[in-house]
Amino acid sequence: xxxxxxxxxxxxxxxxxxxxxxxxxxxxxxxxxxxxxxxxxxxxxxxxxxxxxxxxxxxxxxxxxxxxxxxxxxxxxxxxxxxxxxxxxxxxxxxxxxxxxxxxxxxxxxxxxxxxxxxxxxxxxxxxxxxxxxxxxxxxxxxxxxxxxxxxxxxxxxxxxxxxxxxxxxxxxxxxxxxxxxxxxxxxxxxxxxxxxxxxxxxxxxxxxxxxxxxxxxxxxxxxxxxxxxxxxxxxxxxxxxxxxxxxxxxxxxxxxxxxxxxxxxxxxxxxxxxxxxxxxxxxxxxxxxxxxxxxxxxxxxxxxxxxxxxxx
Amino acid sequence: xxxxxxxxxxxxxxxxxxxxxxxxxxxxxxxxxxxxxxxxxxxxxxxxxxxxxxxxxxxxxxxxxxxxxxxxxxxxxxxxxxxxxxxxxxxxxxxxxxxxxxxxxxxxxxxxxxxxxxxxxxxxxxxxxxxxxxxxxxxxxxxxxxxxxxxxxxxxxxxxxxxxxxxxxxxxxxxxxxxxxxxxxxxxxxxxxxxxxxxxxxxxxxxxxxxxxxxxxxxxxxxxxxxxxxxxxxxxxxxxxxxxxxxxxxxxxxxxxxxxxxxxxxxxxxxxxxxxxxxxxxxxxxxxxxxxxxxxxxxxxxxxxxxxxxxxxxxxxxxxxxxxxxxxxxxxxxxxxxxxxxxxxxxxxxxxxxxxxxxxxxxxxxxxxxxxxxxxxxxxxxxxxxxxxxxx
Numbered sequence: 001x002x003x004x005x006x007x008x009x010x011x012x013x014x015x016x017x018x019x020x021x022x023x024x025x026x027x028x029x030x031x032x033x034x035x036x037x038x039x040x041x042x043x044x045x046x047x048x049x050x051x052x053x054x055x056x057x058x059x060x061x062x063x064x065x066x067x068x069x070x071x072x073x074x075x076x077x078x079x080x081x082x083x084x085x086x087x088x089x090x091x092x093x094x095x096x097x098x099x100x101x102x103x104x105x106x107x108x109x110x111x112x113x114x115x116x117x118x119x120x121x122x123x124x125x126x127x128x129x130x131x132x133x134x135x136x137x138x139x140x141x142x143x144x145x146x147x148x149x150x151x152x153x154x155x156x157x158x159x160x161x162x163x164x165x166x167x168x169x170x171x172x173x174x175x176x177x178x179x180x181x182x183x184x185x186x187x188x189x190x191x192x193x194x195x196x197x198x199x200x201x202x203x204x205x206x207x208x209x210x211x212x213x214x215x216x217x218x219x220x221x222x223x224x225x226x227x228x229x230x231x232x233x234x235x236x237x238x239x240x241x242x243x244x245x246x247x248x249x250x251x252x253x254x255x256x257x258x259x260x261x262x263x264x265x266x267x268x269x270x271x272x273x274x275x276x277x278x279x280x281x282x283x284x285x286x287x288x289x290x291x292x293x294x295x296x297x298x299x300x301x302x303x304x305x306x307x308x309x310x311x312x313x
Numbered sequence: 314x315x316x317x318x319x320x321x322x323x324x325x326x327x328x329x330x331x332x333x334x335x336x337x338x339x340x341x342x343x344x345x346x347x348x349x350x351x352x353x354x355x356x357x358x359x360x361x362x363x364x365x366x367x368x369x370x371x372x373x374x375x376x377x378x379x380x381x382x383x384x385x386x387x388x389x390x391x392x393x394x395x396x397x398x399x400x401x402x403x404x405x406x407x408x409x410x411x412x413x414x415x416x417x418x419x420x421x422x423x424x425x426x427x428x429x430x431x432x433x434x435x436x437x438x439x440x441x442x443x444x445x446x447x448x449x450x451x452x453x454x455x456x457x458x459x460x461x462x463x464x465x466x467x468x469x470x471x472x473x474x475x476x477x478x479x480x481x482x483x484x485x486x487x488x489x490x491x492x493x494x495x496x497x498x499x500x501x502x503x504x505x506x507x508x509x510x511x512x513x514x515x516x517x518x519x520x521x522x523x524x525x526x527x528x529x530x531x532x533x534x535x536x537x538x539x540x541x542x543x544x545x546x547x548x549x550x551x552x553x554x555x556x557x558x559x560x561x562x563x564x565x566x567x568x569x570x571x572x573x574x575x576x577x578x579x580x581x582x583x584x585x586x587x588x589x590x591x592x593x594x595x596x597x598x599x600x601x602x603x604x605x606x607x608x609x610x611x612x613x614x615x616x617x618x619x620x621x622x623x624x625x626x627x628x629x630x631x632x633x634x635x636x637x638x639x640x641x642x643x644x645x646x647x648x649x650x651x652x653x654x655x656x657x658x659x660x661x662x663x664x665x666x667x668x669x670x671x672x673x674x675x676x677x678x679x680x681x682x683x684x685x686x687x688x689x690x691x692x693x694x695x696x697x698x699x700x701x702x703x704x705x
Contacts, residue, residue, distance in 0.1 A: 043516055043519075044516045045516065046386070046514050046515075046516065048382060055525060056525050059521055059523075059524035059525050060524065060525050060526070060527060061524045061525065061526045061527070061530045061534070062530065064521035064524060066519065066521050067519055068516060068519050069514035069515060069516060069518075069519045069520060069521075069522075070514075070519070070520075070521045070522065071381075071382065071385050071514060071521075071522040071523050072522070072523040072524065072525075073378060073381045073382075073405060073408055073412070073523050074378070074404055074405060074408060076374070077374065077375065077378035077381075077405065080370065080374075080375040080378035080379050080382070081378050081379070081381055081382035081385075082382055083368065083379055083382065084338065084340070084368070084378065084379035084380060084381060084382025084383035084384075084385070084386075084390075085382040085383065085385060085386045085514060086382075087338055087366035087368050087379070087383060087388075088337055088338045088366065088382065088383030088384070088385075088386045088387070088388030088390065089386050089388070090366055091337035091338055091364070091365055091366045091388055092337055092386070092387065092388050094364065095337065095364055097337070097387075097507065098387070098515075101516070103516060120371055120372065120375075121371070121372070121374070121375050121378065123371070124370055124371035124372070124375055127371075128368070128369070128370075
């Protein structure tokens with residue numbers, strides 16, 4: 001532990017760009033993810049954020065937790081807002097109205113903003129080829145409005161709009177594969193990450209900031225409140241979702257898949273158990289989920305090469 | 314000043330004005346009848362005549378969102394829309410003024426669905442009347458062109474910092490070829506200085522925009538928004554005055570035509586005013602004491618100018634090109650009635666809803682409206698409204 005003050009600054013910016021004092025729930029992995037993202041991107045970053053947990057908890061007037069320029073306009077339009085920032089600044093720099101400077105243009109949203117209401121605008125921003133990073137913080141439901149399902153909610157999860165009951169298992173359909181949709185846009189960089197693997201996350205964000213063109217990062221952000229787990233278990237469940245191959249860590253560079261971490265592959269049951277949102281599942285349901293995870297993961301392994309895994313251990 | 318007068322389609326003239334204003338970003342999504350404006354701008358960018366980013370977005374909602382981002386970093390920003398496009402961007406249309414973003418938009422006014430119609434009325438702008446934008450109505454091609462410069466000047470004034478909509482009647486103006494007196498770039502430079510935004514988003518001076526507000530503070534933000542809109546009035550008047558000094562073309566919040574000794578006045582907005590003027594002339598030739606009051610500045614509403622204009626008049630005939638369904642009539646009439654409520658010797662108002670979805674309101678229609686209005690004034694039957702010209 002004594003070595004941390006010596007080495008940590010070499011690995012990581014000591015400055016905080018999302019400062020403490022925000023209003024996130026205890027154990028919020030999304031707040032941790034944002035903090036790590038901002039450490040990776042540094043001060044020369046402009047953030048456009050979608051309406052959602054993170055906007056609510058970090059920007060309550062007259063305070064702000066943001067130490068970088070930050071803008072929130074509405075729920076579905078963060079990617080469009082950031083492309084406005086990027087293009088507006090590009091024009092002004094070209095016309096010498098402002099000084100040339102490399103700036104990271106980043107928009108962020110939760111899974112609802114990304115996979116549901118804002119998908120058209122995200123698609124537009126990626127298709128137009130702006131030099132912007134989009135980050136999805138995926139906690140698998142509309143958490144700050146009271147845990148309603150999104151199209152990123154996994155099969156079998158109970159939410160307040162897909163409650164498990166006598167006649168239903170909860171969420172009846174499979175989770176939308178957003179990274180795959182991003183890849184289909186033929187953008188230069190797509191990656192998955194999780195704050196339980198902080199150095200892998202940071203490396204991916206740094207890479208995204210160096211790439212010219214759109215980048216999409218899908219970050220699994222465990223939500224203790226919505227997942228019905230204890231606040232001190234967010235990191236553990238972030239590890240379990242990766243270890244069980246429900247959420248593999250990979251990156252896609254110009255269409256080429258690279259898997260960053262090939263775990264021992266624990267049974268999906270190990271990940272599901274203990275989460276209140278899955279507690280109603282029967283063995284047969286878990287079997288069905290396991291089957292799908294196996295299928296998805298093996299098809300990923302088939303197309304993926306082994307990528308940089310140095311930060312995943 | 315450059316005295317070039319060119320016969321040109323009004324949309325093209327508007328686009329030329331936007332280019333002369335040296336905008337940094339144009340967000341564009343196609344919708345009739347504003348298309349020619351952004352099409353011409355895209356050509357100007359493609360030809361290198363305008364150094365700006367042209368962002369062809371995937372929806373009007375995104376167009377306004379891109380404008381918000383662009384304006385927030387301090388770039389001079391323009392977009393244009395109509396009707397359903399405005400309806401789609403309405404959410405962000407309301408947010409832009411609250412965030413004090415000086416976007417300029419040409420709003421080619423068009424009716425709203427259903428049934429689908431691409432032609433002109435004011436249903437679209439009235440839907441977003443209360444958003445906090447400054448709304449200017451133009452009457453012809455020349456003032457559509459001129460008011461682009463004035464709008465940037467007003468929007469970007471540090472005391473204002475609000476978006477401005479230049480309302481241009483779709484087709485009736487946008488697709489008309491008119492003689493337009495262009496101004497020189499030199500004149501534009503003099504009138505419209507380079508935009509320097511005080512609180513722009515930049516890493517060197519981080520700030521948060523568009524925050525979340527608890528009940529403890531939301532009311533105060535809205536009061537600030539209201540004061541900004543009201544406070545813009547002086548800047549609007551000053552901007553028009555200086556434009557008049559430079560070009561000889563004068564605009565004011567409420568304009569009058571042959572009203573000095575008039576007993577009855579039409580009240581109109583937008584391109585209807587030109588036909589109304591012809592009707593006034595014809596009626597004057599018959600010896601009738603009639604005039605015309607044109608509302609050019611719709612928001613902030615110029616109450617005092619309006620009171621001066623109607624002082625001593627017996628009756629007003631308010632022509633609305635929109636409707637508040639199930640309500641008291643057209644939005645202009647209800648506004649004027651409420652402005653005059655309780656005023657001593659206020660003129661009577663009769664309200665006509667006319668010119669929906671591009672249906673002509675000709676000089677003769679105005680004269681028929683006068684006959685009908687006079688009957689109502691005589692019978693003291695001035696409440697409600699008349700849906701003019703309905704085939705029953």
